[in-house]
Amino acid sequence: MSSSKTECQFAVRFKGKSALVCGAGGGIGLATANQLLATGIDVALADIKDQPADIANGPGQATYYQGDLSDEAFVSQLAADVAAAQGGIDYLVNTTGVLWFERDRSVLEMDMDTWDQVFQINLKSFALSVRHVAEHMRARGGGAMVHIASI
Incomplete structure (x- = not known):
């Protein structure tokens, strides 16, 4: 199948769809957002x-x-603003996470304040995005969520 034919099929399939990508300031999140944009979402x-x-x-x-x-x-405000601006939310991709090279160590070496902060960012953000995006997906009859993490 030709590349242009595939791109056209994606454009038709995803026309009118919307996504929220959390953790999109770089890395996997930004790459995912760019791919979704390329499909027309x-x-x-x-x-x-x-x-x-x-x-x-x-x-x-x-x-x-x-x-x-x-x-x-x-x-909460993010989910409401995105749903209002895009007419709803069909897809949630959550890649929120931190990696601090100067502080990340094995659990044997890491201080517990850093440990707590990593979990606050890496896990609580997932729960919050699900909690506040799900209601907007339900309003549209469903959606899909993908969560990508490394600890």
């Missing part, structure tokens, strides 16, 4: 980092939200 990208310069150009529309994904007030 409107994508809201969210991360605590500044907006990356290398967000792909459409055909899907990209919107960037900067904030702390382990903060429930931010995630």
Whole structure:
């Protein structure tokens, strides 16, 4: 199958669909968001980092939200804003996580304050995004969620 034919099929299949990608300030999250944009999905990208310069150009529309994904007030407002702006949320991709090279060590060496902070960011953010995005998916009759993590 030719590349252009495949791209056309994706564009038709995903026309009018929307996604929220959490942890999209770089790495796997940004790469995932760029692939979704290329298929024609409107994508809201969210991360605590500044907006990356290398967000792909459409055909899907990209919107960037900067904030702390382990903060429930931010995630609640994010889900509401994305659903309102995109007409709902069909897909949630959560890649939120931290890796601090200067602080990440084995559990034998890591201080417990760092351990708690890693879990706060890496796991609580997943629970919050599910809690606040699910209601918008239900309103559209369903959706799909993918959570990617490393601990």
